[in-house]
Amino acid sequence: MLKEGIKGERTLLVTEDCTARALGSGELPVLATPRMIALVEETAWKSVAEALEEGEGTVGTRIDVKHLAATPMGKTVRCVTELTAVDRKKLTFRAEVFDDAGKVGEGVHERFIVKNGPFLERAAGRFAD
Helix, strand or coil, X not given: CCCCCCEEEEEEECCHHHEHHHHCCCCCCEECHHHHHHHHXXXXXXXXXXXXXXXXXXXXXXXXXXXXXXCECCCEEEEEEEEEEEECCEEEEEXXXXXXXXXXXXXXXXXXXXXXXXXXXXXXXXXXX
């Protein structure tokens, strides 16, 4: 059962493929905001995956983050999420991202619990003739 307080933590080494230059979000070789967002989403969904029923998953529906400082290639960032609210199928997480010099990101992320099979069928059905 999902309850407030579930925490997740993941780390990421900033490599060339994680940079703003590689992802097209800028021209500098520092952690890209889109890659930081993906780390937040991954940390959140993995933190609650074990508590879901068979055949369920979560999908991201909203993210509001601030990218506070640049992290250069070769450094590691650590993302910490906490499930702060459960409203039926809606899950709200607080997220913080750190490197060795301090906090580099923070925000709120929302996910919804879905039945994987029916969800994929609806997605495919949007393009059916």
